[in-house]
Amino acid sequence: MEKQRYERPIIKKLESNMPNKFGMRTEYRPMTHIDNVGVKDLINEHGSPLFVISEKSVRDNIRNARKAFETRYPKVQFAWSYKTNYLDAVCRTFHQEGSWAEVVSGFEYDKAIHNGVDGSKIIFNGPDKTEDDLEKAIKNNSLIHIDHLDELYTVRKLAERMDIKAQVAIRVNMDTGIYPMWDRFGFNYENGQAWDALNKIMRSDVMELVGLHTHIGTFMLSPNAYAVAAGKMADLAIGIRDKYGHEIQYIDMGGGFASQNNLKGAYLPGTDINPTIDDFAEAITSALINSNFKPEKLPLLILETGRALIDDAAYLLGTVISNKRLSDGRRSTILDIGVNVLFTSFWYDHKITPAQPFTQHTEDTVVYGPLCMNIDVIRENISLPLLNKGDHVVIQNVGAYNMTQWMQFITLRPRIVMIDLEGNVHVVRERENLQRLLEFEKVPEHLKTFEL
Amino acid sequence: MKIKKNVAVSDSGFVFNPTTGESFSVNPIGMKIVEMLKKETPTQEISNYILENYETDAPTIDKDLYDFIEMLKQYSLIEENEKA
């Protein structure tokens, strides 16, 4: 006789005051495949944990976003936010789809050049651009988004010395009615800082003011804040036109659209409450179209959307190490996925789906990672189907910021694979090994040997 | 080890404790174990039964059965004077 699939015995007290803090059950179906490739096969071949990126989802996302904006506004350009996920394979997928590069450090800048992006299609943001970085950017005609006055003076000095006109914009911060206001980057709109910087640029012969940039925050849930921001950007641009007779080429609205993830503490799932890309597109484009730009003089609209284009295109596969009962009676499950590779578990209640069939029975569970650290909690409370040791799980919406902010801490960083449009699986980043890490280390001669 | 006499067990996976008024839901394998415990089946025999009928191994059963019985005790469904 064939044996039945084992599920551990559970008994659960029935509470009348549902839902409790573990929330309602959200998992109804196992996730056995990603883009028709078996999760089990992926783990057998590439190990656990494993990041899996769907090329199809990446392309669908950027096409969908372009459509949302291009059907509402005449000139649109996306620039891929490198810090969100700067794996070459991911960046090049976006570049193939027409996205420029948006970088915030010399390292990211060099990566964009390495990926073959023309210098004039690299947007250089951020407060920390070294003189070397700026020289490179000026020489390559890159779009330098000035963050503070010290940088403005440095750019002016370098451009004079190099005798090249630097292509610049300023980053503007402003009150859009949301809290907290990101006023640490760029020049403030309300207190006149932005105008002060613009005047300095307009009075210089070695800087060409090509655009205006803002980035009002990240994981924004309010399309209206973008409408306010776009209106203020349009006012600045029209003010420059009126004062100097100078027309800027573009308005860059930055990134920040919420992805479909669940923010910690939110009562309803992100898929139900987070605005869609169409909502943001409608807010921004209406504000620009309704501003005082003449229809034929509307500037290029640049978007540096990060997380909303990549979060749902990547998955993190993992394996159950053990189930354990805590002293207060709660159930806990230990996965081989720690916060060192799933950094975003500090912000999100990530959805965890078993990769094999399960019954309707669930247990209120705390999900821990494998690190010997108290902070290593993937979910503080989740109503989870019953998992056995060795079972696999799929964590969804992990494409943004994890593969860049992950840490080599206690465990080594795992492999990353990408499934192409034909269902072929490509390794796009190798797993780390001890040898690789030792290459960075040097042991002083007198510490080389010891006796115990 | 024995489930308290007055504890009611339904075929559909519900357990009711009239002393406390509390109800519980139990999954099918848990139900089977509760039924066997009601009949005073020794735990070793229960382990053997699971091992024969389910795709698993002895250490897993050992651990899970122990945990399950602990939960029954915590919910006061096991006779007080019984020792594990």
Ligand SMILES: Cc1ncc(COP(=O)(O)O)c(C=O)c1O
């Ligand atoms: C200047 C700039 N542009 C774009 C982004 C991408 O933001 P998001 O991933 O929230 O879309 C960021 C991230 O914070 C940023 O700082």
